[in-house]
Amino acid sequence: MASTGGTRPPRRSPMRVWPLVRVALGNGQLVVGAILLLVVLLIAVFAESLAPRAYDAMDLTNRLRAPGPGMLLGTDQFGRDTLSRIIYGSRIALRVGLIVVVIEGVLGVSLGLLAGYYGGLADRMISFLTDITWALPPIVLALAIVTVLGPGLNNVMIAIALVSWAGYARLIRSKAQGLKNMPFVEAARALGESDLSIMFRYILPNTFGLIVVVASLSLPGAILSTTALSFLGLGSQPPAPDWGVILSEGIRFLYDAPFLSIFPGLALVWTVLGFTLLGEGLRDILDPRMKA
Amino acid sequence: MPMATAPQAPPSWPLVRLDSARKYFPIRGGLFGHSARYVRAVNNVSMTIERGETFGLVGESGSGKTTLARLIPGLLRPSGGRVLYDGRDIARTHGGELNRLRRRMGIVFQDPASSLNPRSPVRASIRRPLDLQGVRGREAERRVLETIDRVNLGREVLDRYPHQLSGGQQQRASIARAIILNPELVILDEPTSALDVSIQAQILNLLQSLQEQIRLTYLFITHNLSIVRYMSDRIGVMYLGKLVEVAPAEALHDRPFHPYTAALLSASPPLNPRLRDRKRYRLEGDPPSLISPPPGCGLHPRCPFAVEVCSERTPPLVEAAARRLVACHRWEELTLKVGPGA
Structure with a gap:
């Protein structure tokens, strides 16, 4: 008797997948964003087959050539093919975005959970830290951190994460404050669940929707900030095909070869727009109350 | 007490x-989150x-x-x-x-x-x-x-x-x-x-x-x-x-021994229609704030039976009869009846 009911593991997920897909397809922002990102993703994955040349192959006889046949987006001052560099650069942009979001997400979500669940002194200390981080201009703070850590893409990613976790912390904190007084959490406490277990089994899973939305909304910012620091010469170092590096090299030839700056800029806009639209679309379908 | x-x-x-x-x-x-x-x-x-x-x-x-x-x-x-x-x-x-x-x-x-x-x-x-x-x-x-x-x-x-x-x-x-x-x-x-x-x-x-x-x-x-x-x-x-x-x-x-109990009981509609015109105990106004409860008995501002002592001393919960406790200065004088035969 016991085995008949016992062998069936819980299968259904809280939201069934198919209706969710239909809702997603009905959201214009989400669809456009997803298409833009799919293009970037495919380019990044198949960069070797798509790029006509290696990103660092120089051709000194063809320097600063305008876009034309054979070199669709022109060449830079070393005769490197801009199209190939932009294609390889998409890998850096995506990787940077994802890594930064994961670091700042883990940091912000854990601090927000602690502050919201425990309240009291922990809350006051964490909120103080959050407010300070929030109040400082992010790029200036990131510059300061990179100056201390030294230039390089990894340090830039750490710096960007350290200045942008506050948004997660604030939202998760207020969500956790609301959840901790819900009857199902009180019931858990009355059963003798530990604080850790309450945070991870009861509160965190009920913030997943929110986390997905915040993460996708902060991805474009992360990419933009790292590009900006690379542009300032603190992030990826030449000859890395980082879009920020390409932009900053191109700026010197802005009058003679404007295409050197325009195309990486467009690639950046394309990617950031894709993430922004995706994020806003996700927010609308996962957490309509957050709609500003 | x-x-x-x-x-x-x-x-x-x-x-x-x-x-x-x-x-x-x-x-x-x-200003400082100080609470008194x-x-x-x-x-x-x-x-x-x-x-x-x-x-x-x-x-x-x-x-x-x-x-x-x-x-x-x-x-x-x-x-x-x-x-x-x-x-x-x-x-x-x-x-x-x-x-x-x-x-x-x-x-x-x-x-x-x-x-x-x-x-x-x-x-x-x-x-x-x-x-x-x-x-x-x-x-x-x-x-x-x-x-x-x-x-x-x-x-x-x-x-x-x-x-x-x-x-x-x-x-x-x-x-x-x-x-x-x-x-x-x-x-x-x-x-x-x-x-x-x-x-x-x-x-x-x-x-x-x-x-x-x-x-x-x-x-x-x-x-x-x-x-x-x-x-x-x-x-x-x-x-x-x-x-x-x-x-x-x-x-x-x-x-009921306490006027508040009587008021609660007479506020709920009786199932027996013949009891519709039974005696009602009404309380005036709303319950006071829990932040600054009135001195003495908490009910005195609303109680139809309140006398001077009610606003001065808090009535203790005393044993009124076997298995019965009540906190009212006047429970002995009052005969509250809500049910049938009122």
């Missing part, structure tokens, strides 16, 4: 005993719950009943006084020992929709108390099935998520979770007030039959007087964070 109703330690402890229990919530305000003011949600309550009985706790919203219920399993720590479970002070119990005491209690909350973790299937929620006690595998599954049979839930709900259940099913699942460890005490915090009337009756009948089957003690909290009379052996009436009257259910309905 605080210890007036708390006699010396009896040979066998009542299951639950409150000695002048207080719970004050500070109000944060002012408090919400006196539970103010000097002394009472006992005996093994096997159903103790009904009634009062308006904001009278402190829910706060009182949360003091017993230690979900809230008392600001003063003592809360004893089987003789042990909950406020001085921690960690594993507190959990061993809590294992002997179950709680069912008012809102069934938010009583179960929305992200867990019902099976996981019902089974979780067993996991925490180290009961696993087939034995756990057997007890889950036995328990959902007890609360008349079909096995098909086990693999569903709470939002896929009806309100009645959700409440049955909450009850299942509360009783799966075979507790002694189940705290029922308005377990039916969020449900349809037809479902209410089913849940109340279920609770009664469970009590007979596994000999449970209930603390039944409600603002519905007809339900509390149907369910309870003894009833405590709360007003402004204080217990104003405690009496066996029938005695309380036949002859």
Whole structure:
């Protein structure tokens, strides 16, 4: 008797997948964003087959050539093919975005959970830290951190994460404050669940929707900030095909070869727009109350 | 006065005993978050719950009943006084020992929709108390099935998520979770007030039959007087964070001693149409604030029988008759009658 009911593991997920897909397809922002990102993703994955040349192959006889046949987006001052560099650069942009979001997400979500669940002194200390981080201009703070850590893409990613976790912390904190007084959490406490277990089994899973939305909304910012620091010469170092590096090299030839700056800029806009639209679309379908 | 109703330690402890229990919530305000003011949600309550009985706790919203219920399993720590479970002070119990005491209690909350973790299937929620006690595998599954049979839930709900259940099913699942460890005490915090009337009756009948089957003690909290009379052996009436009257259910309905009880009783519509023009006791105005309760008896600004002493001294909860306690200066002079023959 016991085995008949016992062998069936819980299968259904809280939201069934198919209706969710239909809702997603009905959201214009989400669809456009997803298409833009799919293009970037495919380019990044198949960069070797798509790029006509290696990103660092120089051709000194063809320097600063305008876009034309054979070199669709022109060449830079070393005769490197801009199209190939932009294609390889998409890998850096995506990787940077994802890594930064994961670091700042883990940091912000854990601090927000602690502050919201425990309240009291922990809350006051964490909120103080959050407010300070929030109040400082992010790029200036990131510059300061990179100056201390030294230039390089990894340090830039750490710096960007350290200045942008506050948004997660604030939202998760207020969500956790609301959840901790819900009857199902009180019931858990009355059963003798530990604080850790309450945070991870009861509160965190009920913030997943929110986390997905915040993460996708902060991805474009992360990419933009790292590009900006690379542009300032603190992030990826030449000859890395980082879009920020390409932009900053191109700026010197802005009058003679404007295409050197325009195309990486467009690639950046394309990617950031894709993430922004995706994020806003996700927010609308996962957490309509957050709609500003 | 605080210890007036708390006699010396009896040979066998009542299951639950409150000695002048207080719970004050500070109000944060002012420039530095300094708080000098408090919400006196539970103010000097002394009472006992005996093994096997159903103790009904009634009062308006904001009278402190829910706060009182949360003091017993230690979900809230008392600001003063003592809360004893089987003789042990909950406020001085921690960690594993507190959990061993809590294992002997179950709680069912008012809102069934938010009583179960929305992200867990019902099976996981019902089974979780067993996991925490180290009961696993087939034995756990057997007890889950036995328990959902007890609360008349079909096995098909086990693999569903709470939002896929009806309100009645959700409440049955909450009850299942509360009783799966075979507790002694189940705290029922308005377990039916969020449900349809037809479902209410089913849940109340279920609770009664469970009590007979596994000999449970209930603390039944409600603002519905007809339900509390149907369910309870003894009833405590709360007003402004204080217990104003405690009496066996029938005695309380036949002859309330406290004017507030009389007003509550006469405010609920009688089932017998011939009683429609019975004597009514009306209270003027709204309950005062819990932050600055009136001096003396909390009811005096609204009480039709108030005299000078009522605004000067707080009436103690005294033994008025066998098994009856009342906190009113004038209970002996008043003859309050609400029921038939009034």
